[in-house]
Amino acid sequence: xxxxxxxxxxxxxxxxxxxxxxxxxxxxxxxxxxxxxxxxxxxxxxxxxxxxxxxxxxxxxxxxxxxxxxxxxxxxxxxxxxxxxxxxxxxxxxxxxxxxxxxxxxxxxxxxxxxxxxxxxxxxxxxxxxxxxxxxxxxxxxxxxxxxxxxxxxxxxxxxxxxxxxxxxxxxxx
Numbered sequence: 001x002x003x004x005x006x007x008x009x010x011x012x013x014x015x016x017x018x019x020x021x022x023x024x025x026x027x028x029x030x031x032x033x034x035x036x037x038x039x040x041x042x043x044x045x046x047x048x049x050x051x052x053x054x055x056x057x058x059x060x061x062x063x064x065x066x067x068x069x070x071x072x073x074x075x076x077x078x079x080x081x082x083x084x085x086x087x088x089x090x091x092x093x094x095x096x097x098x099x100x101x102x103x104x105x106x107x108x109x110x111x112x113x114x115x116x117x118x119x120x121x122x123x124x125x126x127x128x129x130x131x132x133x134x135x136x137x138x139x140x141x142x143x144x145x146x147x148x149x150x151x152x153x154x155x156x157x158x159x160x161x162x163x164x165x166x167x168x169x170x171x172x173x174x
Contacts, residue, residue: 010037010040010147011144011146012033012036012037012145012146012147024055025136026136026137026139027101027132027133027135027136028078028079028101029139030132030135030136030138030139030156031078031079031099031101031127031132031135032051032062032063032078033145033156034099034127034135034154034156034165035062035063035076035078035097035099036049036051036063037147037149037154037156038149038154038167039063039065039074039076039097041065046067046068046073047065047066047067047068047073048065048066049063049064049065049074050063050064050065050066051063052064054077058085061075061076061077061089062076062077062078062079063076064076064093072092072093072094073093073094073095074093074094074095074096074097075089075092075093075095075096075097076096076097076098076099077089077096077097077098077099078098078099078100078101079098079100079101079102080100080102080104080105080108081098082112083112083115083116086098086112086116086119086122087115087116087118087119089122090116090118090119090121090122093121094121095121095123096119096121096122096123097122097123097124097125098122098123098124098125099125099127099167100124100125100126100127100170101126101127101128101129101131101132102129102132103129105126105129105170106126109124109126109170113170113171116171122171123169123171124169124170124171125167125168125169125170126167126168126169126170127165127167127168128165128166128168131163131164131165131166132165134163135156135163135165137161137163138156138158138161138163140158143158144158144159145157145158146158152166152167153165153166154166154167
């Protein structure tokens with residue numbers, strides 16, 4: 001007999017202008033929020049998922065979950081990082097995830113996929129360009145977002161609009 005599903009509801013409100021780099025686009029910021037929602041921890045007993053400083057510090061990802069000992073459990077990048085960066089991350093963290101959202105994702109992935117075969121802890125996700133662009137339209141200076149995740153699909157809603165996102169896994173690792 002199957003166990004009954006537990007429904008969790010969360011309200012996400014983020015207004016951290018210190019962590020938004022002036023050159024970060026609305027689309028990239030919303031992908032970081034999506035990545036946060038998809039990877040947030042149920043509790044903080046083993047550390048917390050945090051936004052990092054990847055736009056101005058090459059040694060940090062977009063987000064990471066660090067244990068209280070400062071060891072990196074999960075390194076999360078957005079965009080199309082190069083293979084050297086991903087191999088360094090794979091050696092430094094227990095898990096590495098990438099959320100790529102450009103229409104050129106298939107070309108980028110084809111060019112680096114074979115260089116990453118040793119990174120068994122790496123998972124690459126593709127967010128369709130139309131979905132990420134729709135997410136960007138939700139961006140406002142003051143956002144109140146509702147996020148529902150079910151069966152691999154994410155619905156992100158604001159007071160005025162809703163976007164459905166279905167990340168597609170490109171790798172077998174992780």
